[in-house]
Amino acid sequence: MFIEYSEEQNMLRDSAERYLRDNYSFESRQAAVKQARGFDADQWQTFAELGWLAMTFKEESDGFGGGALETMILCEQFGKYLVLEPYLESVVLVGGLVEAGAQPEIKQQYLSGLIAGERQGAFAYLEEGAVADPTFVQTTAESSADGFVLNGKKTVVLNGPEADCFIVSARTGAVGQDSSQGISLFFIHKDTPGLSLTQYKTYDGRSASELQLENVAVSDQALVGELHNGFATATPVFSRAMVAVCAEAVGAMDALLAATVDYTKQRKQFGQSISGFQVLRHRMVDMFMEIELTRSLLMATAWKLDNHAADAELCVAALKAKVGKAGRYVSHNAVQLHGGIGTTDEFSVGHYFKRLAVIGVMFGSRDSHLSRYSQLSTQLSVEPS
Amino acid sequence: MTDNVFRSDVRAFLAESLTPDIKRAGELMTSVFADFDATMEWHRILYAKGWVAPDWPEEYGGTGWTLSQRYIFQEECKLANAPALFAMGLQMLGPMLIRYGTAEQKKYYLPRMLSGEDVWCQGYSEPGAGSDLASLITAAVRDGDDYIINGSKIWTSYAQHSNKIFCLVRTAKEGKPQAGISFILVDMDTKGLSVEPIVGLDGTVEQCQVYFDDVRVPAANLVGAENQGWDVAKSLLEFERGGHNFTIDHKKQMAKIDHQASTQRSAGGGLWKDNPVFAAKVADVAVDALALEFTELRVKGAFEAGGNAGALSSLIKVMGTEIGQRFNELSLEIMAEHAFVKQLDALVPGFEGDAIGPSCGLTTMAEYINNRAATIYGGSAEIQRDIIAKRVLHL
Numbered sequence: 095m096f097i098e099y100s101e102e103q104n105m106l107r108d109s110a111e112r113y114l115r116d117n118y119s120f121e122s123r124q125a126a127v128k129q130a131r132g133f134d135a136d137q138w139q140t141f142a143e144l145g146w147l148a149m150t151f152k153e154e155s156d157g158f159g160g161g162a163l164e165t166m167i168l169c170e171q172f173g174k175y176l177v178l179e180p181y182l183e184s185v186v187l188v189g190g191l192v193e194a195g196a197q198p199e200i201k202q203q204y205l206s207g208l209i210a211g212e213r214q215g216a217f218a219y220l221e222e223g224a225v226a227d228p229t230f231v232q233t234t235a236e237s238s239a240d241g242f243v244l245n246g247k248k249t250v251v252l253n254g255p256e257a258d259c260f261i262v263s264a265r266t267g268a269v270g271q272d273s274s275q276g277i278s279l280f281f282i283h284k285d286t287p288g289l290s291l292t293q294y295k296t297y298d299g300r301s302a303s304e305l306q307l308e309n310v311a312v313s314d315q316a317l318v319g320e321l322h323n324g325f326a327t328a329t330p331v332f333s334r335a336m337v338a339v340c341a342e343a344v345g346a347m348d349a350l351l352a353a354t355v356d357y358t359k360q361r362k363q364f365g366q367s368i369s370g371f372q373v374l375r376h377r378m379v380d381m382f383m384e385i386e387l388t389r390s391l392l393m394a395t396a397w398k399l400d401n402h403a404a405d406a407e408l409c410v411a412a413l414k415a416k417v418g419k420a421g422r423y424v425s426h427n428a429v430q431l432h433g434g435i436g437t438t439d440e441f442s443v444g445h446y447f448k449r450l451a452v453i454g455v456m457f458g459s460r461d462s463h464l465s466r467y468s469q470l471s472t473q474l475s476v477e478p479s
Numbered sequence: 480m481t482d483n484v485f486r487s488d489v490r491a492f493l494a495e496s497l498t499p500d501i502k503r504a505g506e507l508m509t510s511v512f513a514d515f516d517a518t519m520e521w522h523r524i525l526y527a528k529g530w531v532a533p534d535w536p537e538e539y540g541g542t543g544w545t546l547s548q549r550y551i552f553q554e555e556c557k558l559a560n561a562p563a564l565f566a567m568g569l570q571m572l573g574p575m576l577i578r579y580g581t582a583e584q585k586k587y588y589l590p591r592m593l594s595g596e597d598v599w600c601q602g603y604s605e606p607g608a609g610s611d612l613a614s615l616i617t618a619a620v621r622d623g624d625d626y627i628i629n630g631s632k633i634w635t636s637y638a639q640h641s642n643k644i645f646c647l648v649r650t651a652k653e654g655k656p657q658a659g660i661s662f663i664l665v666d667m668d669t670k671g672l673s674v675e676p677i678v679g680l681d682g683t684v685e686q687c688q689v690y691f692d693d694v695r696v697p698a699a700n701l702v703g704a705e706n707q708g709w710d711v712a713k714s715l716l717e718f719e720r721g722g723h724n725f726t727i728d729h730k731k732q733m734a735k736i737d738h739q740a741s742t743q744r745s746a747g748g749g750l751w752k753d754n755p756v757f758a759a760k761v762a763d764v765a766v767d768a769l770a771l772e773f774t775e776l777r778v779k780g781a782f783e784a785g786g787n788a789g790a791l792s793s794l795i796k797v798m799g800t801e802i803g804q805r806f807n808e809l810s811l812e813i814m815a816e817h818a819f820v821k822q823l824d825a826l827v828p829g830f831e832g833d834a835i836g837p838s839c840g841l842t843t844m845a846e847y848i849n850n851r852a853a854t855i856y857g858g859s860a861e862i863q864r865d866i867i868a869k870r871v872l873h874l
Contacts, residue, residue, distance in 0.1 A: 097780060355872050375868040376861070382872060383794050390773035391766075412766040464762040465755070471765065472752075 097393045103167055106149070106160075110171040113144065118175045120442045126178055127299040131256065133178040142211030147185050150334075155193055155205055161400040162334055166341040166392060173345025176445055178299055180214060183253035186338045187331060188215025191261050191279065195319035195327035200281050204259060216257035218248035218305045219328070225250065226462055228263070228332075229273040229325070233307060235264035235280060241313040242266075244280060244288075247306050254303025255293035259283050262307065267322040279324035280316045287311070298452045299445065332457060333410050337396050339453045340417045344392055346446045346453075347385045347420065350428040353443055354378060357432055368431075377427050384420040391416050411467040418460025421450035485544075486551050493559040496524050503828035505560035509845035510852070512685055513562030515640050517828050521562050522595040531593055532569050539577055539585070540593045546783055550724065557727045565637060568592040568599035572645050579662075579703045579711050588664070602632035602646035602665070602689060603712070609634075610862050612647070613656040613709065617691060619648035619663060621698065626650075626663065628694040634856070638674045638687035642667050647712055650705050662708035664700040671695070681845040682823055725799030726772040732806035733765060739813045739839050751813050764805045771798050790871040793863040800853035800860065807847040814840035818847070 099107075118137070126134040141147055149164045151157020158164075165186060172181060189208045192201060192215070207213035224230035233246025244264050251260070260282045267276035282289060288310035291303040319327030355378060358369035368374055395413045398406040425447040429436035436443045454460065480488075497505075501524075504517030512518075525531040533549045535541035544552065557563075573592055576585055591597040608615040617630025628648055638644065644665050651659030665672065671694040676684040703711040740751035740761070751757050778791050811818055817836035825834040825841060834841055854860040868874045 097777065351872075355874060359874070369874045372865075375872075375874050376864045378872055378874065379864040379867045382867060383798060386791065386794055387767065387770035387774060387798065390777055391770040393777070394773040409769070412769050415762070415766050416770055461759070464759050464766070467766060468758045468762045471762070 097397055099163075103163060106164060107167045107171065109144070110146065110168055111174075113140075114171055114175040114177065118177065120176070120445075123176055123178060123299075124445075132295065132299065132301045133180065133256075137177075138179045138211050141179060141181070142209075147181070147189075147211050148209045150185070151189065151193055151205075151209055155201075156209060162337045162396040163400055165334055165338050166396040169338045169341035170345040170348075173342030173347075173449070174349045176299075176346070176349075176442070176449060180253040180256060180300075182335060182338050182342075183216055184208060184214045184257075186335050187217040188257075188259070188261055190331040190334055191217065191318055191327060192281070194331065195279065195324075196281055197315045197317065199315045200318075204281075207258075213258045214253060214256045215259050215261065216251050216253040216303070218251040218254070218260050218262045220249050220251075221247065222249045226458065227273075228328075229277065231263050231265045231277050233262065233264040235266050235278060237266075238311065241311060241316060242280065244282070244307045244310040244312065247304065249304055251303045251305045252296075253301065254291055254305060255301045257284060260289075260305065261318055262305070263324060263328070264307075274325035276322050277324045278321050279318040279327060280312055281318050282310060282312055282316060296452070298449045333399060333407065336410055336414050336457050337392070337399065339456060340388070340392055340413050341396075343417045343421050343450055343453045344385065344389050346450055347381075347388070347424040350424055350443060350446050350450075351378065351381050351385060354381070354428045354431050361433075374431060377431065381424045381427055384423050388413075388416050388420045405470075408467060408470040411463045411470060414458060415460050415463035415467060418454045418463070421454045425450040482547055482551060485548050486555060489552055489555045490559075492528065492530075493555060493561065496528070497521075497559060497561055500828045501562060502560050505562040507826045507828060507842060508562065509681060509826065509842045510685060510849040511563060512565070512637065514828055515637070518562045518564060519595055519598075522564050525564070526594055531564070531595075532573060534570070535573060536577065539573075539589055546779065550779065553724055554727050557731065565598065567601050567636070567641075567645075568597065568643075571601065572599050575711060575714060576702065578714060581699075583699070584664075584702065597643045598637070598641045599643045599645060600635050600638045600641035600667075600687075600689075602635055602644045604634045605631060606633050606688075610859055612712075613660065615647055615649060615660065617646070617648050619650050619661060619696070621650075622695075624698050625695045626698055626701075628663075628665070628691040628696060630691050632689040632691075633677075633686075635674075635687045635689050636685055638667070638689050639676055639684060644689065645702070647708050650708075657709040659706055660708040660712070661705050662702045662711040663696060664702065665694065665696050669694050669696065680848040680851075682821065685849075723796070723799065724775060725795065725803065726768070726775050729768040729771070729799075729802060729806065732803065732810070733768065735839065736761060736806065736809050736813070739810060742837065742839065743813050745813075757809075757812070761809060764802060764809065767798070768802050768806075771795065771802060774798075790867050793858075793866045793870075796857065797854075797860050797863045800850075803853060804850050807843075807850050810843045811847045814843040818844040 145158060146168055148157045149168060150160040153159045185208065192205050192208065204213060208215060219228045221230055221232055233244060233248060235242040235244045244262065246264065248262060262280050262282055263277055264280060265276055266278040269276055288308045290306045293301060293303045296302050318324065358374055359367050361368050391409065391413045395409040398409050428443050429447050432443050435441050438444060501517050501521045504514040522531060530542055532540050533542045533544050533552055537543040569592065573589065576588060588597065592599065603612060605615050605617055617628065617632060619626040619628045632646065644667055646663050646665055647660050648663055649659055650661040653659065671692040673690045675688045675690065677686040677688060679685055743751055745751040745754040745757065774791065775795060778795065781787065817840040820835045822835060824830055825832065826845070
């Protein structure tokens with residue numbers, strides 16, 4: 095059997111669960127949303143002290159050597175408690191890219207700060223009009239005497255307002271046979287001349303930016319990964335990020351189902367608890383089944399990524415497609431079964447719904463992952479596990 | 480022995496022992512049952528090899544295989560298109576008799592079940608008692624050393640081929656309905672017992688109604704004590720639910736759709752496999768089937784660790800059957816008019832005529848219509864949802 099958690103993994107889950115249950119109430123979360131930063135800096139520092147931010151970095155980077163399974167374990171709890179802090183943006187995405195592809199000088203200067211929670215990052219990979227396709231890149235990076243000069247505009251850069259540094263995708267060469275060819279990644283400090291931000295809030299209580307680049311000059315050292323082939327570095331990081339958000343979705347769906355079961359037991363109409371009505375009972379069972387199927391795919395996918403299974407990418411596509419469908423089914427019905435209260439800002443259910451709505455379409459919606467699944471499944475059949 | 484060595488041993492045995500006609504019977508299955516004669520021939524071959532009841536304890540004729548080996552055996556049999564053996568005896572009554580039967584019952588019935596001398600059917604449902612099984616009214620009244628049974632059982636699969644039936648009967652009318660039910664074994668040749676076939680939607684007979692008119696049965700045929708039959712039956716329903724692996728079925732369905740989509744043309748000139756709307760629908764079902772595969776592995780892992788499937792077995796029954804039905808619909812879309820053609824003779828192994836239409840569409844319609852029963856039998860999809868609501872969600 096492939097999914098057996100180690101003692102360390104069980105401890106990680108238990109301690110994350112315990113810490114967040116005791117220290118991350120919905121009320122304090124909502125208070126943090128209203129602050130200028132949009133999250134709680136003390137919490138972020140505590141996450142670092144607990145070792146969560148270092149968990150998935152290699153030991154030579156002063157991490158704990160965890161993989162996709164550890165990412166999954168943490169993010170499932172983050173989803174359950176609607177954690178706002180930018181773990182996905184700063185650790186999974188930027189931390190992952192820096193560790194995998196940054197030049198030694200940048201790595202040395204920034205990685206330990208990212209791991210310690212002292213610095214934050216944001217990955218600027220989307221452009222207006224093509225958010226479904228991160229290989230649509232019109233931002234350019236031209237070779238200069240001592241590096242590159244970048245021009246262009248990136249959209250919906252998650253965690254942009256808080257970031258000390260950005261990784262920006264830019265076109266350095268022509269589109270090849272594959273649309274991801276000719277794209278390179280660059281590490282850029284936020285104070286670099288020519289870089290400007292417009293910041294805003296997102297519906298799920300977080301922050302993001304539009305990023306303008308006007309003759310932003312960077313040195314050769316800024317290149318992350320191979321020239322013209324940034325996607326070779328980005329693709330595994332995206333896969334890990336998809337495991338992260340899908341785990342968050344499973345945690346959020348668990349919380350929604352528990353809240354819905356609880357609410358329908360307490361809520362009385364027609365002289366009885368509405369949980370006695372079979373149409374509602376079966377609806378909640380269908381929510382449960384969607385969650386469990388998604389959880390099975392999630393566990394298997396994380397395991398397959400860690401073990402470099404040939405069908406790992408196929409499973410990532412399946413997982414993301416499944417999360418798109420299950421997230422909608424579970425969140426829509428959680429709101430529906432809560433009735434009016436489910437549609438208010440003061441109650442938690444609507445906030446889980448919004449986070450699931452965001453996750454469902456982030457990094458490719460259900461349809462795009464179904465077609466990716468189709469393509470990949472004709473290339474290989476799933477191995478027996 | 481490693482699992483890989485075991486798997487190749489099983490493959491070698493199957494390659495050598497599955498005759499073309501038996502294999503053909505497996506290929507032509509349009510429900511959970513294959514052609515009767517071919518199935519019994521296969522039963523006897525497995526019996527001779529000692530592999531007819533892998534799930535039984537070794538002392539009663541089981542194989543002593545690990546869970547993993549049993550899984551591999553089941554998988555390889557299905558992939559090789561071996562017909563599924565009739566489950567009522569080997570999968571259901573057998574394990575139950577081993578648990579609740581008397582020494583005499585075990586000694587008499589188990590060997591006959593293994594050899595195929597006895598073919599068992601199950602008398603549970605009645606015209607007035609389906610999902611609410613405990614409301615059954617077929618009565619057994621004590622008369623000296625016998626019971627006299629009157630009433631009727633329905634949806635009795637393959638009763639027309641069976642020589643024995645195990646029944647739930649009412650032996651008391653007081654108290655909770657469950658408390659007055661007994662479990663009894665009946666010889667189908669007994670005077671007063673008659674079988675009426677029920678023609679299914681595909682035009683063949685799989686189900687029957689069985690009538691009991693003053694049927695006299697020795698009291699020694701009770702399994703468990705009088706009025707304790709419900710507990711015995713409940714353990715059996717667990718065997719029924721836990722005993723099926725849907726992933727192998729789904730993979731075979733998927734392979735069939737791949738073949739159909741790679742050979743049949745869709746509107747506008749291309750093959751079905753190149754139709755993006757259809758490909759997305761296939762991917763939608765395939766993703767759920769993959770999620771169910773990993774759920775089955777989670778359950779298998781729980782078993783191996785000494786735990787049990789719990790309510791995940793209800794989830795697997797609901798999702799496994801519903802996913803299977805969605806695959807049937809996809810096949811029907813491809814085969815379309817070819818699937819209309821009713822040629823029951825071509826579905827019998829040994830048929831030597833020319834079948835109409837592509838061979839990959841021969842069973843499509845029959846599979847589609849017969850598989851509607853999958854969400855009804857063995858605890859309907861709605862009853863399974865009730866079980867999950869109560870036992871897992873504690874609603």
